[in-house]
Amino acid sequence: MNRLLEFVLALATGSRAQAEGLLGDIAEENSIPGTTNALSVGAVLAALTVAATFAVARITRPVHRDLPRPGSRDAMMTxxxxxxxxxxxxxxxxxxxxxxxxxxxxxxxxxxxxxxxxxxxxxxxPLPFPDSEQLVRVWPGEAMTKGWVMAFENTESFSALAGVSWASATLSGTGRPIELRGGEVSEQFFAVTGVAPAHGRHFAAEDHAVGAEPTVLLSHELWMRAFGGDTSVVGQLVELADDDVGQRRVVGVMPAGYQPLYAQWEFWTPVVIDPQWDYPGSQMSATAWNMVGRLRDEATIDSATAEVAVIGAQIQESAPDRMAESALARAVTVPLLADMVDDExxxxxxxxxxxxxxxxxxxxxxxxxxxxxxxxxxxxxxxxxxxxxxxxxxxxxxxxxxxxxxxxxxxxxxxxxxxxxxxxxxxxxxxxxxxxxxxxxxxxxxxxxxxxxxxxxxxxxxxxxxxxxxxADARHGDSSEQRRANRVLVAVEVALAIVFLAGAGLMLRTLSAFGDVDPGFDTNGVVAVGVNAVGDNYDDPYALHGFFVEVEEEVAAIPGIPAPAFAMSLPFGDGSWGWNYTIDSDSYAEGAPMPNAGFRVVSTSYFDTLGIPLLAGRLLDADDVHGAEEVVVVNDAFARPHFERAEDAVGRVITLNTDDSFRIVGVVQGIRHLGFRSDPVPEMYRSFNQHPTRMRHVVARTAMDAESLGEAIQAVVWDIDPDVPVRDAITMDEIMRTSVHEARLFAQLLSAFAALGAVLAGIGVYGVVAYTVSRSRRALAIRMALGASASSVIRRSLREALAPVAVGAVAGLAGAAAAGELLASLLFGVTPRDPVTPAAVPLLLIALASAAAWLPSRRAARVDPAEVLRQE
Amino acid sequence: MASKSLGEFEQMVLLAVLRRGDDAYGAAVRDELTENTSRQIARGAMYVTLDRLERKGLLRSRMGEPTPERGGRAKRYYELSDDGRVLLRQAGRDLMNLWQGQESLIDDA
Known part of the structure; x- marks a missing residue:
């Protein structure tokens, strides 16, 4: 700041010494006791005021025109x-x-x-890591599993290569329990990023061994927030619980701002990989793994990709049922930065x-x-x-x-x-x-x-x-060349205006389409509260089931919540695991892809609570309990490829590739679970009573506001178990808004720019046309003096003014079509070739240009021609 | 040099520089003016005037020693040039001549 100010002052005064003396004076007069170098806000303002005064004084100082010898270098500079x-x-x-x-x-x-x-x-x-251009994302063509990461160790192209996966955990013992997001990483992860912990150490090989004590690295932000930046927490056991582990020992704290994948992770845990696994694909991991690597100096993206494909082929050979051969063609290595910002x-x-x-x-x-x-x-x-x-x-x-x-x-x-x-x-x-x-x-x-x-x-x-x-004498009006220049200006303005108006139209209609989309259920008044029961107490599915049944009963007793439901995952936020299946043991041709459907576990009241319509059969009900026949409800997107009518699906049996079988008892309407842009995907719903898995959300339709509902549910849950974290309540409308936040912001910004551009271009078209016409007042006057009628003169000048408008309009329509194609990926609910916008826009501009031409020519036609000629 | 003339504010600034003697740098000159006149002295105006007087050859400046309370920046000291002294003396004489016999105006105030 000081240097910048000094620079500005030197620029304004024309002397560095002057600037130094000035800034020194100002610092002295505004000095903050105890500090020697910092400038107060007052000092900065004072310095800027002085700079402005100098600038004005210099600008208004008289210019002395003492010309040196013409043609000399000095003369040029002068x-x-x-x-x-x-x-x-x-x-x-x-x-x-x-x-x-x-x-x-x-x-x-x-x-x-x-x-x-x-x-x-x-x-x-560049990414904020040492030699960040060496960082790459590695994608073997198919979703990675834990075990495959091993196959990628000891490569020639990478100096370090690591697998990383999303993880979540609950931290208790530091106030109310909080849910955290983090990463589960393989051994070389920190070698890939090349960043050392601020305190403590990285994970060592022992931390990844089977049976090792569970450890954790904290983010600087979590360390400050939950542990007050106390270094003694390094080496301590903390209550960081996930599905497998209740406590972890802190081995270190990463530096502030360390976020290699920009996921806002708060902790990292070491993945444990059993070297006894027969083949890399044998360990089916529940989470998808990403691989990040650091290229060796001599390696290139191409050589790395080739090596990844070779390893991929080995995996495919050893685990043909896990990785399709066709997946190998998709194996790539891409620079990490390019991969991260691909969508943006x-x-x-x-x-x-x-x-x-x-x-x-x-x-x-x-x-x-x-x-x-x-x-x-x-x-x-x-x-x-x-x-x-x-x-x-x-x-x-x-x-x-x-x-x-x-x-x-x-x-x-x-x-x-x-x-x-x-x-x-x-x-x-x-x-x-x-x-x-x-x-x-x-x-x-x-x-x-x-x-x-x-x-x-x-x-x-x-x-x-x-x-x-x-x-070119003004009295003779514009030369033909000048008129041509004006016509070009008009055409350019019109073309740009059309491109902008068409773009603004498309983006505005996208914005309104975001508001109109039917999510597949009634979001009105639906509120969700995250409840995450983790830890030793809930390892047993029956304990888990018991907990949620108790919560359901207590929540249902809260006045104002008619039908609470539970869900493993929410619409618009969470994905679901996809499973391959067969229906009625149909056989599939060797190598042909088996159908795949998402899998969601819900409580019986879920469909009623969200207002998801039943299309055929029945919903899940209280009789679908443990021990009774295993049943599922599927959505219409599931049924459609297999059955002509939804009713035909009811009664059929689905077999997953895990050999679990379920009978379809009902078909419901699909929800856009994955977001606005994708239509409902095939999905199956299982009853929580038959499949007591970790439920994460209480969903209720209520007239209460989200905050008080959240507090009420929090109180109920903590009454049952004070160690279960409960998230703040969020309305379904809010979740929907968030899911389109980025698309909406881009649409808003683009429509704002386009609208601004359209207004500017509109002003421009008007200005250029009006200017051009008013320049030909003399010609108009002569015509009228020679006997032309006012209306014929006006018609003629309109015709002349509109010719370049028409040319610009044609060019603009072509440009608008091209712009529409470019915008296609950002559009929603409207197609790039949407006919309404391009048709309306040129008409608007022709009307504008006509007004711009008509007003000055009418003025010219009304005035006495002699008057005009004298004036000019 | 007789062709040059002094504005009222220029005169005040020259006098303030003179009064400050060896200690006449920007901030000190401003203090001098603020303490001894009824004016609000705009910082920018004063520095521009110092600059202009130097360009006219009525002031000279030199860079002094940096001090910690100035963030390690040097002071820029001003002193009157010979031309400046001549012109200021002339202006002072002119004014005193005109004031002769009119001192009661000041005392009444």
């Missing part, structure tokens, strides 16, 4: 500095024009800067494209402003030209003015971008990986500078070229 200085006074000379131009540019440059800072932070900046890349690039177009519109508008102003300045330029200023010199003057406008716009734009980034920072952290790292760094500032300079050339060129021909 010309340049003189023109720049004189240009710096532009905002004082023409404040209205300058304000309009600077604000327009600030909008364009600010939007570009803000989006670039996002792209820079998420996609461009396309929307971000689209947004960059949108803001670049926005800037182009801003430039076109400013060019138009400059052209109009050029008319007013023709006299000034002619006089300078008459006094001996060369054409080059006049062009230098105009380009300097453009540069000053662009830099002022850029400065304002950067300030706006800074504000926007701070405003959205909290959202960005949760929204996308590395979103929290968005900042205005040197790269971004350089980008803003480059964009500003580029913009000044784009919008300054046409007016500067035109100024090279000051001989």
């Amino acid at each position: 010309v340049l500095t003189q023109e720049l200085r004189s240009a710096l006074r532009l905002p004082w000379r023409a404040p209205g024009f300058a304000t309009a131009a600077v604000l327009t540019l600030a909008l364009g440059i600010g939007a570009n800067t803000a989006i670039f800072s996002l792209v820079n932070a998420v996609v461009l900046r 890349r396309q929307p971000l690039i689209l947004m960059l494209g949108a803001v670049a177009l926005l800037l182009l519109i801003a430039c076109t508008n400013v060019a138009n402003l400059l052209l109009a102003r050029g008319e007013a300045r023709r006299r000034e330029l002619s006089i300078r030209s008459a006094l001996g200023a060369s054409r080059r010199r006049l062009a230098a003057q105009l380009l300097s003015e453009s540069l000053v406008l662009a830099l002022l716009g850029g400065a304002l734009g950067v300030a706006a971008a800074y504000g926007a980034i701070h405003y959205f920072r909290r959202d960005l952290i949760n929204l996308m990986p590395r979103g929290g790292e968005v900042a205005l760094d040197v790269n971004t500032l350089l980008f803003a500078l480059a964009v500003s300079v580029l913009a000044s050339v784009v919008f300054g060129m046409l007016p500067a070229i035109r100024a090279q021909r000051p001989t």
Whole structure:
């Protein structure tokens, strides 16, 4: 900050010594007792005020035109500095024009800067690990299992390779029990990232051995939150319980901000792999494993991919039932950064494209402003030209003015971008990986500078070229060349406006479609509360069942909750395990894929509570208990591929590849469990009474607000077992909103940019057309003097004005179609080739352009032609 | 040098520099002005004036020693140049001549 201030002051005063003395004085006068170097807010403001005063004083200081010998190097520099200085006074000379131009540019440059800072932070900046370009994600083609990780040890391409999986656990003994998310990692995980613990040690080989004492590494954030940053916790046993383990010994604490996969994990545990397993695929793990690796110096992505495929083939050979041969073709190694931000890349690039177009519109508008102003300045330029200023010199003057406008716009734009980034920072952290790292760094500032300079050339060129021909006498109206330039401007503005309006239309309809989508059930008033019974007490399925039955009874007794239900996983949030199955022991051709369906365990009242309609057969009921026939309810997406009518599914028997069999007793309507974008997938529901697995959610439809319901359920659960963590209640509507949060934000941003662009382009179209028509007032007047009627004159000028509009409209429609295809992946509930938007948009613009042409030509037609001719 | 003239504020700043003697750096000059005049002295205006007076050749400046309470930054000391002294003396004389016999105006206030 100090250096920046010193730099700004040096820039404003033109002297580093001056800046140092000034800042020293200000520091001395505003010094905070006890500190020697920090500047207070007051001091910073004072320094900025002084800098501004200096800048104004320098700009308004008279320019002395002592010309050195023409053609010399000195002369060039003198010309340049003189023109720049004189240009710096532009905002004082023409404040209205300058304000309009600077604000327009600030909008364009600010939007570009803000989006670039996002792209820079998420996609461009290297990951915060040593030699991070060596980090890769490894994907053998099929979902990994624990055992397969072993097969990837001792490779030639990787200096370290590790498996990692999501894990959850409950921490108790530090206040109310809390649920934590973390990672289960294989031995070389920390060697891959190359980051040492801040306290304690990494996992050693012994920690991964069968029968080893369970250990854990804490994140800095968890360590601060739950243990107050006490180093003595390292080496202690903590109550960190999951499905298998009740306590773990803390071996270390990772440094602050250590999040290799940006998953906001709070702990890491060592995976235990039994080397006695016969073949790598023998251990069916319940969780999917990801592999991350660090390439050796000499290895490339291609050599690593080839090696992964070879290992994959070995696994496939030893476990053909676990990995299909076709999966090997999908084996890849990708840079970790590219893999992590894969989903964000396309929307971000689209947004960059949108803001670049926005800037182009801003430039076109400013060019138009400059052209109009050029008319007013023709006299000034002619006089300078008459006094001996060369054409080059006049062009230098105009380009300097453009540069000053662009830099002022850029400065304002950067300030706006800074504000926007701070405003959205909290959202960005949760929204996308590395979103929290968005900042205005040197790269971004350089980008803003480059964009500003580029913009000044784009919008300054046409007016500067035109100024090279000051001989074109204003009295003869525009030359054909100038008219052509105007027509090009109109066509460009119209084309851009159409692209933007069409894009805005598509994005707005996507936004409204998010609100209209039918999730498959009635979300109104449905509230979910996470209840996670873990630990030794609940290892026994009957104990688990007993606990939830008790909770259900107690919750049902709370007034205002008519029918509480339980579910293993919630719609829109959780996936479900997929299982291969056969129906009525149908045989499947060798190698043909078996059908696969998701598996969900629910309590009997689940369907009623969520309002999921029954299509055939019956729902799960109280008679489906342990010992009775094993039954399932399937959804229509399950039944449809096998049976013509839903009723036909009822009574058939499903056999899973685990050899468990169930009879289908009912068919219900499908829910969009996996999110808005995917239609309901095939799913089976089993009764909690027959399959007492870990239930995680209490679901209820209630008129109570979520918070008090959450507290009531919390009280009930803790009354039964104070060690079971209960999450805050969340409404189903909220869960739905969250599930489309990112898509919605992109849609909102894009529609905002598109709407801004459309407004700017609309203003531009109006401005260019009105300007062009008013330039031909003299021609109109002559025609009228020669006897043409007012209406024929107006018709003619409308026709002339609309010709380039039509050309622009055609180009714009083509552009809009292309933009629609590009946006396709972000659209929802509307197709890119949606006919409504493109049809409506050109009509809107033609109406706008007609108004722009009609008003000035009517004015011209009403005035006495002699008056117009005299004026000109 | 006779062609140069001094504005009122320029005169005040030159006098403040003169009064401060060897200790005339920005913050001290401002103190001097604030203590001895009825004006609110805008920091920026004063520094711009110091700068302008130096450009006109009426002030000279040199960098002094850095001190800790300034964040290790050096002081920029000012002193009157010969031209500055001549011009200030002339301006003072002119003013005193004009004030002669009108001192009651100050005392009444």
